[in-house]
Amino acid sequence: MFTAQNYVMASSLEEAYTLNQKKANAILSGGCFLRLSKKRIHTLIDLSALSLDQIEEFDEEFRIGAMVTLRDVETNDALRASFGDGFYEMVRHIVGVQFRNCATIGGSLAARFGFSDILTFLLALDCEVELAHAGRMPLCEYAAMKPDRDVLVYLYVKKNGRRAVYQTVRQTKTDIPVLACAVSVLNGEYRAVVGARPARAMAVSFDPVDPDWISKTVDAFSFGSNMRASEEYRRHLAVVLLTRAYNAIREG
Known part of the structure; x- marks a missing residue:
């Protein structure tokens, strides 16, 4: 659990920005993940006002x-x-x-x-x-x-008409994802996003007309291993989830 020496409810964005320039300070936001840390915070900045x-x-x-x-x-x-x-x-x-x-x-x-x-x-x-x-x-x-x-x-x-589908695999329902994928389309141009690789999400474009689009798309991402899954398993999941998301887009 974190500790905070001071608490300030910012009265303006300028005040919040100025306070946040000090490394010892932190913005509260929802505080849901911050509470899991053991940080010693000098000033906690609340944006609620x-x-x-x-x-x-x-x-x-x-x-x-x-x-x-x-x-x-x-x-x-x-x-x-x-x-x-x-x-x-x-x-x-x-x-x-x-x-x-x-x-x-x-x-x-x-x-x-x-x-x-x-x-x-x-x-x-x-x-x-x-x-x-x-x-x-x-x-x-x-x-x-x-x-x-x-x-x-x-x-x-x-609001440009882009349609998107989101797919994940988790070890348990409320756990963080083993892998997260999304596919979207706008004017016939497709985009694939893969997160929890376990690295940060990134997006690439792909052309479903290419018969090898799924393998080329998955190869555009790097995957790693951690306690939740291996690199090989995540790569396999990416093929499955991106294919499912693409098919869902086609089916409307």
């Missing part, structure tokens, strides 16, 4: 605040209308409802966990993030960055 807990729909995109919970995106009717069961599938295996009522989108993305369901599915869509200092950038660019001291403010999800 910055109105970042809203899911807003515009003509071309959704804007999701960093303090929106995983349960919020799981049950949001507007997201379901635009993306089907994608957001529900993205989070439904994550521990339990009580946990998802606390864990936030911002905290999940900023941590850039290698096992992240959130990052894997969102990379299959066309997303951007907005940071307090660096401004807006593509999610794929943000995901590839090393963790820094900037503050993630919003996630933007484009």
Whole structure:
């Protein structure tokens, strides 16, 4: 369990950003994974007063605040209308409802966990993030960055008609994934994402017209071994899950 010497509820993004520049400080977010650490934090920064807990729909995109919970995106009717069961599938295996009522989108993305369901599915869509200092950038660019001291403010999800399917394998229902995969399509162009390799999720394009598309796609990813699965098993799972996701896309 972490300990914190001071607690500050930030009154502005500028205050939150300034406080977060000190390595001894930390942003609270949902605090679900932070509580598992043994960090000694000087100042804990709470973003709860910055109105970042809203899911807003515009003509071309959704804007999701960093303090929106995983349960919020799981049950949001507007997201379901635009993306089907994608957001529900993205989070439904994550521990339990009580946990998802606390864990936030911002905290999940900023941590850039290698096992992240959130990052894997969102990379299959066309997303951007907005940071307090660096401004807006593509999610794929943000995901590839090393963790820094900037503050993630919003996630933007484009409403461009892209369809996506999410697939995972887990040892138990609420465990972190052994492997996570997503496939999406827009205007006949396909994208495959593989996470929990056990490295961080990454995306590649593929052409299903090529009879060897699945082997070439899987070869574009690196896989490793850990206590949950071997490199060979993860590679085999990638073939199975990407094929299932692609077939689900074709079947509508």
